[in-house]
Amino acid sequence: MNLIKLSVGTETVESLAMWQETRRAQTEDGLPRHVTRMWPKQEARILNGGSIYWVIKGSVQCRQRILRLDEVIGQDGIRRCAIVLDPELHRTQTALKRPFQGWRYLEPGDSPRDLPRARADEDALPDDLSRALAEIGVL
Template sequence: MDNYINLIKLSVGSESVETLIDWQESRAAKTSDGLPRHVTRMWPKREAEILRGGSIYWVIKGTIQCRQRILRLDEVIGSDGIRRCAIVLDPEVHRTQAALKRPFQGWRYLKPEDAPPDLPHSREADDALPDDLNRALAEIGVL
């Protein structure tokens, strides 16, 4: 049995995996050590399990399309004085098989057995499919 847990999160505003990567490469999305991060209001209660090998799975346009390893969770205090959680990510983005996901707020835990598998390395350089085709193939379980 796996001893880690993943997170799943909507990538609001991302049109594709490429636009997610572009945003993360901007200075605003990086920690002082140059690693990408995502700041969220809630601190995961299952922090220890996440840090044992968990990833964040990104939902883009209603479909899980990629993941990134979570390296650490940093405390961030906003200008409003509220404590937040910066999820610090490995910059390497792993494309996954497409899996449909309905909208939700915040992040959720995702068990390893429920996570879509990574695409084989031979397919990582494939051109991205149009969103409607990607979604249709995910609906019938082809991807």
């Protein structure tokens, strides 16, 4: 089982990577994490090879493998879930996604496929072209 999440304020996959490299976005062991209010009920399925798919500028563009879920208690005393991630970002085929709040489950069969590694270093297409190609099912 996978998760899908909007990466709010992120402009590109590279800017997501830069944010995750900041100390604020990491756990004590240096791994990136995303802290969320809700704990996934399907934890066992997620930890069995699941990834988080990031929606950037209205389309899924990459994913990261989920390594573990850590409990975090905020300054307000509320229990939260830290989704601890593998630092490697895998670019995916572009898939349009409307805005939503929080995270959602994403079945493996509905998840965008990874791009071949040979294409991972290519310059990204302009947003409007990428979106138009995704709308007609080319990307």
